[in-house]
Amino acid sequence: MQDEVSLIRRAQERDQVALTQLYEENFDRIYRYIVLKIGDRTEAEDMTQQVFLNALKSISSYKFKGMPFSSWLYRIAHNQMVDYFRKKSKRLTVPLDESLPIPATDGDPKYLAEKKVEIEEVVMATKKLTAAQQEVISLRFAAELSITEVAGVMRRSEGAVKALQHSAIIALRKALAAE
C-alpha cells in the first residue's frame, strides 16, 4: 500500500513513469468493468479512454483514504456510466460483435469460438439485471474487486453489497437460463 501511495504522489507531481504505471495497472480492469456493464465494445472503449483522461485532469485533488487507487478510478467510471445511461433514452441494444476479444491462451479455434459465445451470453444476460445488480457483477467478477472495495465504489455497506451480490447471481442464473 505504501508503494502505491508513493506512486500516486509521484503521479500527482506529473511524473510520466508513475502516471503510465497507474494507467497500465488499471486499464484492462476498468475496460472489463465498463464493457460488461454497457455491453457495447465501441462505447466501452471510448468510455475507458475518457476515464483515464478525466483521472489525469483531477489526480492532483486525489486524497488517499485507505482504499486502493483503483477504487477512485472505478468511481470515475461509475459516474461516467451514470451520465451515459442518463443521456440515453433507453439501454443500448447493440450486441457485442464478433471482435469481442478473449485472451489467446489456447490456440484451438473451436475452443476460442466457444468461449466467445459463452462470454457473449454472460454479457447479454448481465444486461437484463437491474443497474445495481449489474454493478456488483461487473465489479466483483469482471474487475475482481473484493467485497470491501465494491462497497467503497458503490458507497454501500459490505452487508448490503453481500445481499445484492446474492440477488444478482440468482438473477443472472435466471437470465442465462432464458438465453
Next chain:
Amino acid sequence: MDKGKDFENILNDCLDRLIKGEAIESCLARYPEYAIELEPLLKTALEARLAATLQPRAEFRQRAGIEFQKAIGEMPAKAIRHTFRWQLRWAIPLAVFLVLFSGGAGTVVAATNSLPGSPLYGIKLATEQVQLTFAFSAESKAELYVRFVDYRVAEIVRMAEEGDFLQVEQVTERMNSQLLAMADLNIGGINLSGDMATFALEALSPEEQTETSTSAPTVANVPTSLITIPAPTVTSPPKATENQVPVIIVPQAPERGSVILEDTGMLSDIEILKLLLIERYEENLRILLEQLEQAPEAFKPALQQAIGVLQLGYELAIASLG
C-alpha cells in the same frame, strides 16, 4: 446472526475462493450443509467469471495509450507548486505585517492553529519563516525550530486521524527540513548535518523504521529528572465542514526560562537548550508512538517514517550542541 446473512457470508467466502482459483467442489465440501443451495450459484458465478477474461483490442489499447501519453504531455507542469508560489507571493508580506504589527492577533493565532490544506496554512508557514528571520541568535532560532517541529508532529497526528496519507508524508518532509536546519545552527560548535543532509527520509529502510526506539538520546552530566515536563494536550476538533477552518491546538514548547531546574546556576544556555530539545523529543516521540499504536495497518509505514525522521533529526540536533 440470522440465517440469510449467514448464507450471504458463506456465499461470499466461496466466491472469494472461486476468484482465487479454488474449485467449486472444494467450497461445497467446506459447507456441506449449504451445498445444495450453493452449487447452482457458484456455477453461475463461474460463468460470470468469464468476463474477467475479456481483453481490450490491441489496436484500441495502442490508440488509447498514445492519447494518454499525449494528454500527460499537455498537462500544466507542477500545477500544485505554481499555486503554492502564488500563495507565497501574498502570504510572506502578510506574514511580515502580522508578525511585526499584530503579534498575537486573531489571524496569527488562527493561522498557527491551521492544518495543511486549509487556506491559512500558507500564512502559518510564511509566519514561521518571518519569525526565523527576526530571530537573531542561533539559540532563538533553535527554540523556534523546536516549536515548529511540535506543530509538525501535531499536524501529522491530525492528518493521520483524517486518513490523509499524502499530507502525513509532506509534513514529515517539512519536519525533516526543520530538524536538519536546527542541527545546522552550529550552536555547540559541532556541525553534524553537513554530510548527513539527506540522512533522514532517504536513509530509513523499512526494517529500520519498524524498530522504533522509545529512548531519548542521553546527554552527559545533565540529569533529565531535573526537567518538569508539562503534559501537552492534543485536541481533535470536530470534523471541519466546508465553512470551517480546521484547527489544531498544539502544546506550546516551553521557553528556556520555563524549564524548571533545581540549580540553574550550574547550567549553561546550551545545556538548558539541550534539556529543552530532549524534553520535546521525548514528548513528541510519545505522541507519535501512541498514534502508531492505534493507526490502521495501511497508515503505519508513514507514521514509522515520521518517527524515524523525528528520532534521527533530534538526535543530530542534540548531538550538535556538544
